[in-house]
Structures are given as structure tokens and as C-alpha cells.
Amino acid sequence: MDFLGSIFYELLYGIYSIVNNYVVAIIIFTLIIKFLTIPIDYKQRKQSEMLRKLQPQMESLKKRYGHDMKKYQVKLSELQKGAGYSPLGGCLPLLIILPIFAGLFGAVNIMQKEQTAQMLVSISNGVINPEQLMTSFGWIRNIWAPDSMLLTSLPSMTDINNVAAFVGPSHLTPEVLASAKAIASSLSGNEAALQQFLYNVGAEPTWGITGTLTLAKASNGLFVLPVIGGLAAFFSQKISMKNMPSSTEQTGQTMKMMLYMMPLITVFIGATSSSAFSFYWITSMVFSFFEQLVFQSYFKKKREKEEELEVATISGGKE
DSSP states (O other): OHHHHHHHHHHHHHHHHHHOOHHHHHHHHHHHHHHHTHHHHHHHHHHHHHHHHHHHHHHHHHHHHTTOHHHHHHHHHHHHHHHTOOGGGGGHHHHHHHHHHHHHHHHHHHHHHHHHHHHHHHHHTTOSOGGGGOOOBTTBSOTTSOSOSSSBSSOOHHHHHHHHTOOSOOSSOHHHHHHHHHHHHHHTTOHHHHHHHHTTTTOOOSSSTTSSSOHHHHBSOOSHHHHHHHHHHHHHHHHHHHTSOOSSHHHHHHHHHHHHHHHHHHHHHHHHSOHHHHHHHHHHHHHHHHHHHHHHHHHHHHHHHHHHHHHHHHHHHHO
């Protein structure tokens, strides 16, 4: 996925060069991807509607062959195949989402390394307060760190190690990148040296957890992104569950499990990933939520029209 990450990095950087804001660039990129994948999402929803129509026949098969699950599965497969329904159709969006997820994660990771590298060189050149070099957004002091009340906006040792090993594409000059890697290598594995370097060679901290400010002020965020993402994932999954009838009892149990698993996964991603990546994930979740509402309204009206047509046909036949 490094190749895809490099491509996404260049695309993101291109958008950033226009809007001059990393968060806005990530949101625009996400919306472009989501709009491009609407046909795939529509196809998945169409498959769900097809399954809904087959539900009465599936229930009939279950009553008839429920005692013989092997035969029931054969008859069920024949019914679905005859109607043009493919159980694997629901996997297609996942096959698209996972590479995009990995690619954008890689792109944001490259940008995070760049920003940390630039910060190391700037501090080395005499910038007293590292916070002056951070990319903030609203309540978040550093978008390259998680939106959390338990973490500071300072680069971690992991960030330093990543810069020391940085070999990916970059828009930094070779001189800046080489200098940053040399600084990171000298600090790698030495937490005391890192803290001293970030606080301008032992100067009294004026911010951060080790300073005199409160934890709330020292923290990087307020845990807003993980909460928003978790809620969007829950309601999106709830709507999806409501409009996606299960073909088997096992499928129904899986859908119920995902109702709670997806929000938990989203909260975990928001709490552990950089805020920049969280903006992608949450934008994607919120878009999916409203997309589900639009699809729900569209297919509901379509079902009502089909039912009206069916009633009119029956009435006409009786006359």
C-alpha cells in the first residue's frame, strides 16, 4: 500500500496547495472519493432491496427445509441466484474502502513525518516554542496528534523514530530532510534528550503537561472527533441494519454485532490516530450516514410506487 499512499500523498498535497489548509484538503479529498463511490454504494443498497423482496420466499423455504440445513442452503442459493442476488455483492464496498483507508493513512503518515521533520529543524535553528510550529484546527492544537485530553501536542518518541527512518516521498528540500533525520537519529531512544530539545535545551516550559498549565490546557484536544465519529458510525449502521434484511440467522447476528463494533472501532481510530486522519474517517462516516438517509428515502418511495402499481394491477384484473 506504500505505492497507493504515495499517490494519495501527491493528490492531497495538490489540494493543500490550493486551499492552504490540511484539514480542508483532507475533507475535500474524502468527499471526492465518497462521491466517486456512490454508484458502488447504490449497487449494494439495490442488492439489499432485492433481498428484502425475497424475504417471504426465504421464510417459506426455511419452514419447508428448516430440518435439513444443507438442503435449505441449496434451495436458498437457487432462489437468490434466480433472482439475480449475489451474497458477495455486499463485499464489494469493503474491497474498495480498505485500499483507500490504507492509502490515505499512508499519505497522512507521510505528511505527519514532514511536519515533525520541519519542526525539528526549526527548533534546532532557534525557535523557542514548538507550539508556534504546529498546525492547529479549532480546539485541536496539533492535527498530527490525536484529539485527546490525555495526550499533549508534542511529537512523541514514535514520531522522532519515524523521521529518523523516513525514506518516502517528500516536498521538503533534501537539505531540510537530511538535517531533520540527523537530529531525529541523535534523539532516538533518549526520552530525556527529546524533552530537553523540545523545551529549547532545558528552558523552563511555558506550556505542556510538565509545565504550570492545567491538563485541559496542555492536552492536544477534547476527544470531540472520536465521539462524533462513534455516533455517526452507530446511526449509519443502525439505518443500514434497518434496511438490510438478513438472509440467515447468522447474518443477522453479525449485523447486530457490527452495530456496536463499528462505533467502537471508530472511537479507537479517533483516539489513537492523528487528528488529520480522524477528519478523513469521520467525514467518511458522516457522509455515509446522510447517504443512507437519501437511499432510505429513495427506495421507500420506489417500494410504495411498486405496491401501488401492484394493487392497481390486481384491481384491474378483478374488474
